Every structure is written in structure tokens, then in C-alpha cells.
Amino acid sequence: MTALTMFQLVSLLLLALGLFGVIWRRSLVGMLISVELMLNGAGLSIVASGQLTDASGTVGHAAALFVMGLAAAEAALVLAIIIVVAKRYGHIESARLRTLRG
Amino acid sequence: MQTLAYVTFGVYVLIILFGGLLAVFSRNLVRALVGLVLTLFGVAGCYLLMAAPFMALMQILIYVATVSIMIFFAIMLTKPPVGGEEQSGRPWWVGAGCVVAALAPTMLIARVLRWQPLASHEHPTEIVLIDLGRTFIEPYFLAFELISVVLTVAMAGAVLLAFERRQGQ
Numbered sequence: 611m612t613a614l615t616m617f618q619l620v621s622l623l624l625l626a627l628g629l630f631g632v633i634w635r636r637s638l639v640g641m642l643i644s645v646e647l648m649l650n651g652a653g654l655s656i657v658a659s660g661q662l663t664d665a666s667g668t669v670g671h672a673a674a675l676f677v678m679g680l681a682a683a684e685a686a687l688v689l690a691i692i693i694v695v696a697k698r699y700g701h702i703e704s705a706r707l708r709t710l711r712g
Numbered sequence: 713m714q715t716l717a718y719v720t721f722g723v724y725v726l727i728i729l730f731g732g733l734l735a736v737f738s739r740n741l742v743r744a745l746v747g748l749v750l751t752l753f754g755v756a757g758c759y760l761l762m763a764a765p766f767m768a769l770m771q772i773l774i775y776v777a778t779v780s781i782m783i784f785f786a787i788m789l790t791k792p793p794v795g796g797e798e799q800s801g802r803p804w805w806v807g808a809g810c811v812v813a814a815l816a817p818t819m820l821i822a823r824v825l826r827w828q829p830l831a832s833h834e835h836p837t838e839i840v841l842i843d844l845g846r847t848f849i850e851p852y853f854l855a856f857e858l859i860s861v862v863l864t865v866a867m868a869g870a871v872l873l874a875f876e877r878r879q880g881q
Binding site for chain 2: 612613615630634642646654659662672675681686690691692693694702
């Protein structure tokens with residue numbers, strides 16, 4: 611097994627854990643944590659592809675940094691939405707949210 | 713030297729696996745967050761192993777220091793009740809369905825990965841930071857600016873949403 615395949619399998623493991631968590635978790639914060647796991651897997655996979663193949667390593671670094679920036683923006687927005695939902699409904703359980711209309 | 717690299721990789725994978733399982737299965741959300749931080753550190757170690765110390769530093773700066781603290785604030789400000797939603801058990805068929813739903817796309821990608829493996833270098837290429845900076849200000853200038861705009865808009869939107877009051881309150 612090559613080094614690239616090993617790193618890709620680790621990122622697949624993170625993807626599987628994140629997908630499982632998004633479906634399994636009941637609260638919105640738990641789902642956010644699982645999404646962060648998946649984004650980490652994506653970053654790891656991109657950097658591994660850049661570093662261990664003929665593709666440009668700098669572009670791999672730049673793409674992974676973009677993923678990190680988007681993850682930070684997404685976490686900020688989801689945090690605000692979670693706070694609004696908690697204020698309005700008194701809980702953050704995804705199954706009990708019937709409407710998110712303003 | 714190669715053996716040492718494999719041993720280090722194995723240790724990082726164990727850290728990632730343990731942290732990930734803790735993040736997904738822990739009933740306490742704070743413990744789940746600690747599991748996520750553990751996983752982030754494991755991934756940072758993998759970056760170090762790939763000769764990308766700058767990415768490891770960014771991983772710790774952005775993910776561990778920023779995103780985790782933001783999630784911690786989310787936990788703190790929403791006050792999940794003790795014995796609340798994450799505590800109660802779920803029927804076994806929900807768990808089985810979750811496993812199948814998570815494994816189906818993963819197995820598909822793993823199959824493609826094994827079917828057409830890419831030629832991999834034995835040793836990672838070293839990245840000079842000046843080249844990375846030049847990438848950001850020359851060919852990917854627009855994307856770099858756009859990501860700053862997206863971050864600013866997200867932060868402004870987050871502040872607006874968090875401070876908004878419903879009509880009549």
C-alpha cells in the first residue's frame with residue numbers, strides 16, 4: 611500500500627465518522643461537530659494529494675487553507691443559527707424542529 | 713527511518729480514531745468536543761508527517777483555536793439540558809441505518825481508490841512558503857479575496873442573527 615493510499619484511507623475514515631455522526635446525533639451542536647470531522651478529512655485528503663503526487667503541492671496547500679477558511683465561516687454562521695433556535699424554541703434537537711421560518 | 717515513520721503514522725491514526733469515536737458517540741457534548749480537538753491534533757500530526765509543517769500550524773491555529781472555541785460557545789450559550797436529547801437511547805435499527813448510510817458512499821470511494829490507485833511518491837515534496845504566498849497573490853488572488861469577503865459576511869451575519877429580537881419582544 612502506498613503512502614498516498616494510507617492517508618486517503620484515513621481521510622475516508624474521517625468522512626465515514628462524520629457522515630455517521632450527522633445522522634446519529636440529535637442536537638445541532640453534535641451535527642456541527644460531525645461536519646467539522648468531514649471537513650478535516652477533506653483537508654487531509656487534499657494536502658496528501660498535493661504532497662505525494664506529481665500535482666502541485668502549493669495548490670494543495672492553498673486549497674486546504676480555503677477549506678479551513680470556509681469551515682471557520684460555516685462554524686460562525688451555524689453557531690448564530692443554533693443560538694437563535696435555542697432562544698426561540700428552548701431546545702436544539704433537530705428532530706423536534708418543525709419550521710425554521712423567520 | 714521508514715519504520716519510525718510507519719509507527720508514528722500508526723500512533724496518529726489511533727489518536728484520530730479514538731478522538732473521532734469520542735466525538736461521534738459521546739453522550740456529553742463537551743466530551744464530544746474534546747474528542748474533536750483530539751482528532752484535529754491527530755490530523756495536524758499527519759500534516760507534519762507529510763512534510764507540511766505550515767499546514768499543521770494552520771490546523772492548530774484555525775481549527776483548534778478558533779472553530780473549537782466557537783463550538784464551545786455554542787454548547788455554553790444553548791445550555792443543553794442534563795439528561796436531554798443526547799442522553800436517551802435510540803432503537804437499534806436507527807443505528808444500523810446510520811451505519812449503512814455512512815458506509816455506502818465511503819465504500820464506493822474506497823473501491824474507486826483501490827481500483828485505480830494513483831502513483832504515489834515515497835517522499836513528500838517540500839513546499840517553500842514564498843511559493844505559497846505567490847500562489848495566493850498571483851493566480852488565486854480572486855479566490856483569496858473572496859474567501860475574506862465570505863468570512864466577513866459570515867461574521868457580520870452571525871452577529872446580526874445572534875442579536876436580533878423578534879417583533880413584539
